[in-house]
Amino acid sequence: MLENAAITIFLLVGLLLGSFxxxxxxxxPRGESVVSPGSHCPAxxxxxxxxxNIPVLSWVLLRARCRDCGAAIPARYPLVEALSGLLWLSAAIAFGLTPxxxxxxxxxxxxxILTFIDLDTMRLPNxxxxxxxxLGAVAAAIAQFTAVTAVPLTYDGDVPLVMAGLGLLLGGGLSGAVAGGYALIRGRSGFGMGDVKLLGAMGLFIGPYVLLALMxxxxxxxxxxxxxxxxxxxxLTHKIPxxxxxxxxxxVTALFGPVIVQGYLSIAALG
Ligand SMILES: [Zn+2]
Incomplete structure (x- = not known):
């Protein structure tokens, strides 16, 4: 019962934060304040x-049009809201009512957020x-020095700070080396520094499993x-973020990484 309530709360918070x-x-990306003024029609x-401004529902009720000028509201808005709700929901289902x-x-x-900014601008803002x-580093330090289970999300052992650091090094360091090597050989980079930094940050949250995320x-x-x-x-080739x-x-790795690796290892053992 309490668990259902928690899951519902995560879903609702996720939907609301989807609007945000x-x-x-x-x-x-436009350098505007994200807190004020309130939402307004871009048209x-x-x-x-x-x-x-009710997530997903308002878009359906308004039939995808601005109430004032009738301008079309792209389906992407309710899509982001729904995805945000589903992601918060999946976190609650996977990890229960925990930090x-x-x-x-x-x-x-x-x-x-980074996904859609990258799609729009080909950038991952620093x-x-x-x-x-x-956030990942602070959470790993708290996990190390208190009894709180936090990050890496894929790790339950005694040295979370070490494993988060390892994730940072493997994610950022390895991809940085590959990107640097590629740029040296081909004279151009297919893999941006933004991607390298993102992999480093992801490594803090998923530890060495960041290699699975990269693959x-x-x-x-x-x-x-x-x-x-x-x-x-x-x-015509267009650049893909x-x-x-x-x-x-x-x-996928945060939710299923350990299960995927276990499954792979047991199949490999059969072969
Ligand atoms: Zn309007």
Missing amino acids: ANVVIWRF CDAPVRWFD RALLAAIFFWVLL PIVGSLAV AGSLVGAVYGVVSAARASAG FGPFLALGGI
Whole structure:
């Protein structure tokens, strides 16, 4: 009963923070304040009334149009809200009513924001990635010096600070070396410094499992790249941001990393 209440609260908070994620995704790259003024229609500037600002539901009730000017509201807004709700929900289901669930939910939520900013701007802003890294480092230190189970989300042993540090080094260091080597050989980088920093921050949250996130993200990214290159007409290649794939890899790894590795090892033992 208490658990159901907690899960419901996580879902509702996730939906509400999904609205705020939309604000951050739109305003942060434009250098606008994310707290004031309140939400307004980008087409007619009319303030959004509180009853038109209910996650997902308002978009459906308004039939995807601004109440004042009738401008179309992109489906992306309710999509981000729904994804945010689902990510908070999955954190609660995976980790119960614990500090770890809250950290996982915030981790996922920031990755969601970074995903859409990267899609829009091809950038992963340092202040956001840096804040994520600071949160991860502080949480790992708290886990080390108190009895609180926090990060890495994939680790339950006695040295969380060491494992988070290892994740930081493996995520940031290894990908940094690969990116540097690639840039030296090819004279250009296919993998930005933003991606390297993001992997470092992710490493604090998922420890050495960050390598699994990198592999999973690279795999999905490569498949997407091949498919979109095949579909692009006249051989035009467009740059694909890598952040969204890393974010996806990070979320899947945080939720299922240990299960995936266990499964792989038991299959490998059979072979
Ligand atoms: Zn409007």
